[in-house]
Amino acid sequence: MQRYKNLSGESGVLAYEIGDRSITIRFTxxxxxxxxxxxxxxxxxxxxxxxxxxGSGLSTFISQVVKERYARKLD
Structure with missing residues (x-):
């Protein structure tokens, strides 16, 4: 996974991995x-x-738009 830049310094996202038509997010x-x-x-x-x-806005976008629409929780 690639470390999220977190330009605001306040994101709940730690890292991500972009896939074909998908994204995996690791939260803090x-x-x-x-x-x-x-x-x-x-x-x-x-x-x-x-x-x-x-490196900016991902956590807010997830919490405001995507919410609980993940395919599955990993590990």
Whole structure:
């Protein structure tokens, strides 16, 4: 996984891994979640991937838009 830049210094996201039509997020508490086109919608996954690469806004986007629409919790 790639470390999230966390430009604000206040994000709940620690790391991410971009996949084909998916993104895996590790939150600061250690939990990992897989989000897919099917679970969260293709447009939302594209935006999550963009924000992850940017290093800003990902945690807010998840909490306000995507919410609990993950495909599964990992580990």
């Amino acid at each position: 508490g250690g939990d990992r979640y897989l989000y897919t086109d099917q679970s969260a919608g293709a447009d939302n996954i594209a935006e999550m991937q963009r924000l992850a690469t940017l």
